[in-house]
Amino acid sequence: MKLSLETMEELDWCLDQLETIQTHRSVSDMASLKVCVNIVLFLSLFLKLKWFLCSLLLFGF
Numbered sequence: 332m333k334l335s336l337e338t339m340e341e342l343d344w345c346l347d348q349l350e351t352i353q354t355h356r357s358v359s360d361m362a363s364l365k366v367c368v369n370i371v372l373f374l375s376l377f378l379k380l381k382w383f384l385c386s387l388l389l390f391g392f
Contacts, residue, residue, distance in 0.1 A: 335372060335375075335376045338372065339369065339372055342365075342368055342369075342372070343365070346361060346364070346365050346368075349361065
């Protein structure tokens with residue numbers, strides 16, 4: 332969980348840097364990209380948690 336939060340913080344920093352560099356892109360396009368990336372990270376985290384919980388229920392690890 333901590334790793335995913337750190338990854339999201341790093342991603343936010345990177346996108347902030349891109350905003351300053353890529354002035355020809357609209358802010359709404361970059362915001363949409365940020366939202367999409369955050370959704371993908373959330374779903375990835377959710378699937379890992381779901382797999383972990385299923386393995387606990389099935390195998391008792």
